[in-house]
Amino acid sequence: MSVTFTDILFAIVVIFLVISGIVFFMKTQRTKEVRELENRKDEMMTVSIADQLFTLKNMELSGQTKRKYESLVATWQTLTNYQFTEIESTIIIAEQYIDQMKLIKAKNAMNEATDLLESTEIEVNELHDELTKLIDVTESNQVRYESLLERYNTSRKNIMNHSFDYGPAIETLEKNLQYLELNFTRYNELMSEGDYLEAQDMLGKTDSDLSTLEEILEKLPKMYSKITSEYEENLEDIAQGYKRMEESKFKFDDVHVLERVDEIQERLNEAKTHIKNADLAEAQTLMDKSERDINAMYDFLQAEIDAKEAVQGLMHQLTQSLAQIKDDNRYTTIEVDRIAQSYVLHDNQEDRIANITENIQRDQEEFAQLIQEVKEHEAIYTKVLQRLKRIEKRIDEYLTQQQGIIQSLASLSQREKDAKSNLDLFELDLRNMKRRLEKQHLPGLSQSFYDKFYLVTDQIEYMSKELNRVQVDMNEVEALEQDLAENMATLEEMAEEYIDNATLTEYMIQHSNRFRYDIPEMEQAIREAEFLFYEQFRYGEALNVIEKALYRVDREGPTQVRRMYQQEKQHRIY
Incomplete structure (x- = not known):
């Protein structure tokens, strides 16, 4: 296209x-x-x-x-x-x-x-x-001006009508009113001159000054009243209380209460001066410090009053406690001497009880000194109370130590009884073991068994001698007992093993006799087992030889023999 x-x-x-x-x-x-x-x-x-x-x-x-x-x-x-x-x-x-x-x-x-x-x-x-x-x-200036003027008039009326409440600060407050009046006058001048912004700043300053005055008017009467109606009355109360306590023979060491009262009063006078000058922040700082010191003075005097009452109660209690702990210590000393005649003491109980005796004597002397100080009105009760509490604490420690010593001594007698009872059991077990072995009519026993048997026998004799000493050393006896128990357990195991192996070997040979003439290997195994059994007393090896040979010929044979033996043994035990 x-x-x-x-x-x-x-x-x-x-x-x-x-x-x-x-x-x-x-x-x-x-x-x-x-x-x-x-x-x-x-x-x-x-x-x-x-x-x-x-x-x-x-x-x-x-x-x-x-x-x-x-x-x-x-x-x-x-x-x-x-x-x-x-x-x-x-x-x-x-x-x-x-x-x-x-x-x-x-x-x-x-x-x-x-x-x-x-x-x-x-x-x-x-x-x-x-x-x-x-x-x-x-317009805004005028509205603010009228508001400030109303507040000013309220404050002025307050000052004029309640001048007594402000005490010596009234002159300073009246001066503040005059300064505010000057501020208002200056404001009006600036407004008439057409400097409205400067007038606005003047209102801001007036507002700040008026707020400060209002705060002063609110706080000042309370602060002044607190000084005159509370703090100064407290100081008078402290001074009078101190004088009454002195008349009651209280001692205060290096604390000069009346001088402290004067120092606090001087600080309160300084606070009044700051209140007069409307310097409330500094006045409040001085008042707070004065309040802390007043409370501390009350606590100090009250502590002595409380301590006196506590001292009187604790002295009565310690009089009984010292007498009781002394009696307990005398009993503990006698008990230590008595037990030491029969047992060797390893925990230094004699020196420990002697040390407790010395400490109790020292505490008794200190307690007597404190009683004398109280009687002669030379005691500072708070310090006396501290020393009495330390004595009380030490008495509790002495009691704990005495109880520990008594408990350690009391256990010696029971430990000796237990050791003697165990020794009797060892002797009985050894005799029973010997009878069981004799009933087996064994051709002999290994040298290792005899060595262990004689060792146990010697240990039983030695332990018996130790328990029959004038002063038994239970630590040595218990160490010997532990070693004896271990050797006895080993000997029991060896004896049980000999009996089991010897009996099983005899049963295995009896069971194997049906095969000895038909099977040459069985004849040879029986002879070897009998040699180990009768000549060398190696019952375990003899059992091993005959059991293996029987197993090759009759696999169920060894199991049947062992089952039969265990049933027989169980029946014998019961």
């Missing part, structure tokens, strides 16, 4: 129309955006800043307010002379680019105009707000 000239021409026309449509649309869009920027600019310029400046100009400003006004005028002039003009110029350039179909440059110019417009709008709004505040400051 061939393309004609008409087709090409038609395509060109279509493309041209499409491009023209796109260009027309973009131009229309840019033009619309320019109109929107112009509308925003016009709206921004309608803000009533010029009217506000005119209003302020006619208010005859001065001082700080006038300087603020002039600064705001300069800001407005900068906006109108430069930024508004620059925005307008940028918008015109954008329109020219649109007319020239330079749409990209037009877009860039519009973006620049938008940025300028946004930043300028912020500055215009801020300027408008500041001008509004400046215009409204006279």
Whole structure:
């Protein structure tokens, strides 16, 4: 299919129309955006800043307010002379680019105009707000002034009507009222001069000073009353109480109570001076320290009173406790001497009881000294109480030590009884073992068995001698008993093993006799087992030889023999 000239021409026309449509649309869009920027600019310029400046100009400003006004005028002039003009110029350039179909440059110019417009709008709004505040400051000042004046009059009335409650601070408070009056006078002067901002600052200062005064008026009577009605009465009470305690023969070591009372009173007087000058923070610091010291003085005196009562009760108790612990110690000493005649003592009981005796004697002497100090009114009761409590604690320790010694001694007799009983059991077990072996009619026993048997016999004799000594050493006896028990257990195992192996060997040979004439190997095994049994007394090896040979001939034979023996043995035990 061939393309004609008409087709090409038609395509060109279509493309041209499409491009023209796109260009027309973009131009229309840019033009619309320019109109929107112009509308925003016009709206921004309608803000009533010029009217506000005119209003302020006619208010005859001065001082700080006038300087603020002039600064705001300069800001407005900068906006109108430069930024508004620059925005307008940028918008015109954008329109020219649109007319020239330079749409990209037009877009860039519009973006620049938008940025300028946004930043300028912020500055215009801020300027408008500041001008509004400046215009409204006279009204806000007046409202605040009236509120402060009402508070001032309330405070003044309070001071005048309750001057007695404020004590020596009344002069300082009246001076504070005068300073506030001067602040109000200065405020009125600034307002009449047209310096409304400076007047606003003066109201802020007045508010702060008035708040301080109100706080003083609230706290000062309470603080002054606390000093005169509480702290000073407490000091008088402490001084009188101290004098009564001195009359009752109390001693206070190096603590000079009346001097401390005078020191606290001087601090309270200093606090009063600070209250008079309305320096409540420093006054409160001194009062807090005085309160801590007063409480400490009360605690100090009360501790001596409480200690006296405790000393009287504890002395009566310790009189009995010392007598009792001394009697207990005498009994313990006698018991140690008695037991030492029959047993060797290894825990140093004699020296320990002698040491306890010396300590009890020392505590009795100290206790007697304390009693004398109390009788002669030379005792500082808190210190006496501490020493008495230490004596009481040591008495408890002596009692614990005595009980430990008595318990260790009491166990010696029982330990001896147990050792003798065990020795009797060892002798009985040895005789029974010997009879059991004799009943087996064994051809002989190994040398190792005889060695162990004679060792056990010697140990039994030695243990018997040790238990029959005048002074029995139970530590040595118990060590010997433990060794004897181990050797006895080993000997029991050896004897039981000999009996089992010997009996089983005899039963195995009896069971094997039915095969000895038919099977030469069995005849040889029986002869070898009998040699080991009768000639060398090696019963375990003899059993091993005959059991293996029987198993080769009769696999169930060894098991049957062993089962029969175990049943017989069990029946014999029961």
